Amino acid sequence: VDSFMNIKKLAKKLELSITTVSRGLGGYSDVSETTRKKIIKFAKKYNYSPNPNASNLASRKTNTLGFVIPLYGLNSNKLNQASFFEFISGMSNKINSENIQFIMKFANTIEEEKKAYDNLIKVEKVNKVVLHNLKKNDPRIKFLQKNKIKFVGWGRTQGRINYPWVDLDNESSTNLIMQYLFDRNHRNIAFINVDEKYNFAYQRKQGYLKFLKKNKIKFKKENYISVAYEDPDQVASVIEKKILKNSKITAIICSTEYSAAGAIKACNKANKKIGIDISLITFDGNVVNFITSPSLTAIIHDRKVLGSKAIEILTSETKIKNNSYYLAKPEIIERGSVLTLKKWLKFNIL
Numbered sequence: 001v002d003s004f005m006n007i008k009k010l011a012k013k014l015e016l017s018i019t020t021v022s023r024g025l026g027g028y029s030d031v032s033e034t035t036r037k038k039i040i041k042f043a044k045k046y047n048y049s050p051n052p053n054a055s056n057l058a059s060r061k062t063n064t065l066g067f068v069i070p071l072y073g074l075n076s077n078k079l080n081q082a083s084f085f086e087f088i089s090g091m092s093n094k095i096n097s098e099n100i101q102f103i104m105k106f107a108n109t110i111e112e113e114k115k116a117y118d119n120l121i122k123v124e125k126v127n128k129v130v131l132h133n134l135k136k137n138d139p140r141i142k143f144l145q146k147n148k149i150k151f152v153g154w155g156r157t158q159g160r161i162n163y164p165w166v167d168l169d170n171e172s173s174t175n176l177i178m179q180y181l182f183d184r185n186h187r188n189i190a191f192i193n194v195d196e197k198y199n200f201a202y203q204r205k206q207g208y209l210k211f212l213k214k215n216k217i218k219f220k221k222e223n224y225i226s227v228a229y230e231d232p233d234q235v236a237s238v239i240e241k242k243i244l245k246n247s248k249i250t251a252i253i254c255s256t257e258y259s260a261a262g263a264i265k266a267c268n269k270a271n272k273k274i275g276i277d278i279s280l281i282t283f284d285g286n287v288v289n290f291i292t293s294p295s296l297t298a299i300i301h302d303r304k305v306l307g308s309k310a311i312e313i314l315t316s317e318t319k320i321k322n323n324s325y326y327l328a329k330p331e332i333i334e335r336g337s338v339l340t341l342k343k344w345l346k347f348n349i350l
Contacts, residue, residue, distance in 0.1 A: 005048040014042055025099060026063060027315055040097075064101040065091075065128040065314070066120035071108050073133075083284070083303055084132075087154065090307025091130070098315045100128070121147050128314050130154055136199050152310045152324075156199055164324035166310045168301045170200050173330040174207025177253055177281055177299055180332055182215065185341035186251040186279065190223045190243045192235065192259040201226075204255050204283075223249065227259065235262025236269070244270045244278070250341060254282040260296055279338040295335040301328040 011021045016039070024031040024039035031039075042048075069084050088104075095102050103124050107113035117140065120126045131140055132154035141163060144151045153165035181189055196202040205224070212219050225242060227235050235258060243249055244266055254260040260282035264274065272278045274294050281297045289295050309326040316324075 005046045007048070010039075010042060010046060010048050013046065014039060027098060063099065063128075064103060064124060064126040065095065065130065065311075066117075066124065066126035067102070067104045067130050068113055068116045068120070069104065069106050070110075070113050070133065071106055072110070082286070086286075086303040087132075087307040087310075090302075090304030091311050092307075094308055094311035094315065098311070100311075100315070117143065121149060130310050130314075134199050135197050136202055150314060152313050154306065154310060158199060158202070164313050166306045166313070166326040167328070168200065168306075169327045169330060170203035171207035171210070172327075173283065173299050173301070174204045174253075175211050176330055176332060178208065178211040181251050181253075181279070181281065181338065182211075184279075184338060185343055187217060188220075188223065188246075188248045188250055190225070190246075190249045190252045191255070192239065192243075192252060192263065193224070193226045193255040194259075195228055196226060201255060208253070222246065232258050232261040232265060235259050236265035239263050239266040240270060244272060249278075251279040251281070251338065254280065254296075257282065257284050260298075264293075264296075275337045275339055281332075281338055289335070294337060296337045297333065297335045299330045299332050301330055303328070 007018055007021055011018045014021060016024075016035070020031060020035070021039055024036045025043060027036070067088070091102075094100075103120060103126060105116040105120065107116050117129075120129065127150055129144055129149050129151040131138075131144065131151050134153055134155035134157050136158040138157050141153075141157060145163070151163065153163055153167075155167050156165050178189065191205070191208050193205055194201045196205055205226075208224070209219060211217075222242065223246075225238055227238060239252070239262060243252060252263055254263050260280065263280055263282075267274050267278055267280070274280050274296075281299070283299055284301075286298075286300065289298070306326070306328050313324050313326070
């Protein structure tokens, strides 16, 4: 292996022009897939890695991906931040194989977040962005489209979606949880959600309401709580005051790991044994499972696959279509925190 391999030497070994090799490594559509694969194979064999800064200067274009992580609102607590890095881990292999520069920025306020996107586009000259934490109506979509930035949404907005995206199947996930509880004779089910301005929270609420309607169960306002801030202590207080004092409620769904941590605190304080006196099930649960007791039954999604699919869409050789998308399918992991009720209870608690 030539440790000093450059593009000129690589082109000579391939018997191709330097331009063809450069464009093949850059993923340009005018280089056939067969030739591109051959170029990549030789580049790996001879330990050649192009200098992205040099190629950017030469082409006046970039091959740079921007990603902004907000550390406020939903993500002010470290539990939620873990999901970002799971997603980024899924992106990393694709980023490396496609020779993409990756710039990640952090923002402590909404103003800092706006400035971060502005900096990525105008100063860093990124041409790709992964957008996340989408709200029902999200102004960042128009901003990126106006600046002609290729992007993929990690999540969706409401209404007509004219951009590619990857996401959790939130309504289907909630439906799966509700069916899981329903099959275990639970009918009075509480749902702890976050602010529905975030589209994933809105979708989860819709899944909850649709299941109740489909199964002719009356929606009870007192069984549904939306918590503005992701603070386990605040969630615990709300659950203790509004949920656990209602003896008819037999199960609680936690939309986030914060809610789950808060629910465990509330149950412990109220001397309610989880999986015996009250049933708990949460979304995610990978982090909370390691730091709380008992472990909670959870519905999980593979965020690494989501990250990988996002980069796959961004680096597609064909033009991104607005209907390009990927939905991560949910799976329930049983950990003993959901009790199967005796059938007579099903009628007794209605």
